[in-house]
Amino acid sequence: MLPEPSVAENGQTVMTTGNTWMSLSLDGGQTFSSVNPTTIFPNDYGGLCCDQVLQYVPEFDIFVWLLQYRTSGGQNAIRIAVQDTQGVRSSNGTSWTYWDFTNDALAPSGSLDYNDMSFGNQFLYWTSSIGGGSNRYVIRVPLQELTAGATINYQFTGSTNAFRSHVSQNGTNAVFWAGHSDNSTMKVYSMRDSDNFYSWRDVSINSWPNSTMSSIAADGNDWLTDASWKTYVRAATVRKNNVIFAWNASNNSNFPQTHVQIAEIDTSTWSLVNQMQIWNPDFAFAYPYFETNRKGQIGIITAFGGDIYNSSSGVGVWGDFVIYYPRLSARSYTNYGHYHTTRRSSSNPEEWVSAGFTYETSSTITPYYVRYKH
Numbered sequence: 153m154l155p156e157p158s159v160a161e162n163g164q165t166v167m168t169t170g171n172t173w174m175s176l177s178l179d180g181g182q183t184f185s186s187v188n189p190t191t192i193f194p195n196d197y198g199g200l201c202c203d204q205v206l207q208y209v210p211e212f213d214i215f216v217w218l219l220q221y222r223t224s225g226g227q228n229a230i231r232i233a234v235q236d237t238q239g240v241r242s243s244n245g246t247s248w249t250y251w252d253f254t255n256d257a258l259a260p261s262g263s264l265d266y267n268d269m270s271f272g273n274q275f276l277y278w279t280s281s282i283g284g285g286s287n288r289y290v291i292r293v294p295l296q297e298l299t300a301g302a303t304i305n306y307q308f309t310g311s312t313n314a315f316r317s318h319v320s321q322n323g324t325n326a327v328f329w330a331g332h333s334d335n336s337t338m339k340v341y342s343m344r345d346s347d348n349f350y351s352w353r354d355v356s357i358n359s360w361p362n363s364t365m366s367s368i369a370a371d372g373n374d375w376l377t378d379a380s381w382k383t384y385v386r387a388a389t390v391r392k393n394n395v396i397f398a399w400n401a402s403n404n405s406n407f408p409q410t411h412v413q414i415a416e417i418d419t420s421t422w423s424l425v426n427q428m429q430i431w432n433p434d435f436a437f438a439y440p441y442f443e444t445n446r447k448g449q450i451g452i453i454t455a456f457g458g459d460i461y462n463s464s465s466g467v468g469v470w471g472d473f474v475i476y477y478p479r480l481s482a483r484s485y486t487n488y489g490h491y492h493t494t495r496r497s498s499s500n501p502e503e504w505v506s507a508g509f510t511y512e513t514s515s516t517i518t519p520y521y522v523r524y525k526h
Contacts, residue, residue: 154489155517159507160206160215162237163499167215167245168507168521169204174217176245181505181521187245189219196252197229198222203490205269205278210498212299215240216269217248218278223263229254230264230280234298249301255282258289258308266490268318270327271295274345277327279319287311290319290329290343290350309350312341320388320395322444322496328395328419330385335362338385338397340417358427360413361404367436367458369484375463376410377486379438386491387412387440391448393420398440401429410436412454414470435459442470443494443504449526451504453494457481463488465508469526478520481511497523 155170166177175184205218217233233250255264262283269278275292291308314331326344333339336359343350365379387398401413411431430437435458443451450470457463463484466477497503503525510518
């Protein structure tokens with residue numbers, strides 16, 4: 153099972169998750185203890201599956217934990233669990249209020265999968281694919297109702313053609329997500345807090361290469377064998393009036409290696425402001441995730457590998473052109489995973505926290521937690 157880590161932080165209280173586990177730190181990330189989700193929640197549906205996501209919402213002092221459950225009898229669910237900081241600490245991460253959203257409540261058929269989550273001033277937003285990657289739904293729940301821990305109301309979109317794409321971070325009154333109509337046109341979706349509808353439009357961008365992706369790591373493995381279908385928009389963050397999206401792209405005559413494409417789009421004119429790349433002539437970059445800090449700087453976590461590197465992940469700040477990593481992987485797999493995350497620090501909004509991982513042996517994956525700043 154791939155690690156796919158997520159993180160949420162409020163000062164000394166830090167939670168990290170992988171596909172099937174949760175770890176809790178009460179000392180700011182110096183030490184972590186394991187918490188087994190299957191012992192603190194009912195093991196409903198087909199049991200805990202994967203694709204967990206974490207957020208901490210400072211304005212409401214709640215940790216939000218999204219868990220995906222397997223399909224049984226045609227039904228699976230996303231479980232949204234909440235708890236305030238003191239409740240997390242006093243219970244050692246074992247006491248939560250939660251609600252289940254089943255696939256059949258949102259769509260006629262198919263299972264919920266490939267999740268992401270963000271929040272604004274009023275709503276928690278999360279997104280899942282149902283019955284296939286192209287059927288992307290976005291759901292929102294009032295944060296006040298989640299905090300109250302009683303009955304909640306929710307709204308959700310119809311199916312959107314945004315193949316497994318993630319939702320924007322750092323929003324205040326809206327959320328954005330996007331798909332690729334082709335390699336020079338993005339279909340950008342939005343849902344504003346004040347509206348009871350969502351909308352979309354086509355935005356022209358510079359053409360980007362979308363052919364077979366590969367990268368031979370130091371151990372001889374191609375760590376990008378499944379990356380060609382993973383061009384979905386996995387990084388999305390808001391900065392002032394603009395939304396910045398990023399995705400995997402292949403090599404071409406301008407970019408010798410698989411790399412990351414970034415498009416910054418003005419949400420008032422729905423036009424391209426800037427298009428950039430994360431790339432290196434000797435090794436590949438892929439699987440980006442972004443978050444904007446209080447200064448408007450963009451924190452990054454991204455995977456890299458090839459040449460002298462096994463597939464690893466590192467963090468940085470857009471514009472510095474440097475990636476920092478706590479350690480390097482000792483080996484590579486042919487399937488890197490779906491995601492890793494970076495978040496604006498709640499205790500210091502000018503900093504970021506990230507959850508990543510390294511591959512040590514064929515049976516050992518080591519997660520890491522890191523704080524960083526510009």
